[in-house]
Amino acid sequence: MLKKTVLNAAHRALGARMVDFGGWDMPVNYGSQIEEHHAVRRDCGMFDVSHMCPVDLVGADCRPFLSRLVANDVAKLTVSGKALYSAMLNEDGGVIDDLIIYFLTDARFRIVVNAGTAEKDLAWMQTKAAEWKMDVTITQRRDGDNALGMIAVQGPNARAKVWQVLPQAKAATESLKPFFAAEVDQYFIASTGYTGEDGYEIMLPAGEAESLWNALKEAGVAPCGLGARDTLRLEAGMNLYGQDMDETVSPLDAGLAWTVAMKDERDFVGRAALAANGQQKQFLGLILLDKGVLRGHQKVITQHGEGEITSGSFSPTLQQSIALARLPLGVAVGDEVQVDIRGKLLKAKVTKPVFARNGKVVQ
């Protein structure tokens, strides 16, 4: 039995093609994935991300708890509303999940974790809080009486569309810099996203999600499925958990070194393993020069050894196939490599792991 978000009926009413996404019955597109992709790069689109799990932390020990729990350093969160992207590691330095932490007060933080990992994440957090004897209450907000829905509104016109529909939110969110959140009445509005475009992720009581979704639709915001969400995040060079990294992969080998704070002596789970193993691979982009489509798990042949594509697809913005790949150390941006696609060796160029953001090609 697939789980459904509170917007399931709305997706079906719009004629969405639904798929099983990690046990959730989710829209992959509402017609054309490429049109949805362009809507976000050029105008404004919205995604139901209510399958993701908000987790509220309350208690005096929120900071010391998070300081040990995740690889990035919550000491960077000094202004209320600020958000931090981080990996949560196991003792071997593998990635249990990647998540966003919102700092509200020293006794109240909100974390948003991935849909498919939510249960193991919660169990891990509860175990660690008990083991470290932390004064922190951990509450999931996806299911049950206080469940939240979540809608991501993304694109150059996203802010204007949100203010048109929620005029009461304009004052509090107008000056919101990227990676911040503001609470307005029952709305939690964050300037975060997974597309490389401006916009908001809006959490709200689950029972009100459908009316917001419909109001945004009325305002001309294009409903977009998980298909477009995947090509947008791939172009933006953003990792997908379970594909670009998992519990067997170090964040240092998944392009997430920038999120691992090891400058001072702070102790966090996985630190010792990261320090011992160092970086073994580099995480880079590929653009296919021949005709075809790069896909996850394809083998990459370089002068420095073999690597592997972790995510690949066709880029609607570049009109070429692009990929994220884990490649041997020594491979450099600009190198030409070969990719084994169904037994044929096709030419690809190594790039930085970002292809398009803010409506433009970044290469």
Next chain:
Amino acid sequence: MSNVPSNLKYAASHEWVLKNADGSVTIGITDHAQEALGDLVFVELPEVGAHYAAEKEIAVVESVKAAADVYAPIAGTVTEVNQAAADAPESVNADAYAAWLFKMTPDNMADVDALLDAAAYQAVADAA
């Protein structure tokens, strides 16, 4: 609802087959297949002159979402490919029955007659 023309024969692996007057057959993927795949971005066609056994991988269609093999519905030899479909994969989404992929000369025309008719294929597509 996908379109299943009654003048064609079908394979359960979602190819359509049209018998031509010259003894060749024209082959493409069904409307149901293009709809399930979503926006097509790449088509890899077989080589003219190559012989394929029935149910062998003969071509590849890739959408933004996934790659899918196209299977030879019958045993035969490729006589012609539709380069226009490879140059504009979206034409298969626009009209899967106009944007054919390749033509074959069947080893045995009876194999074509033994393929699914429109009603039988519709049942396959509905169950998918």
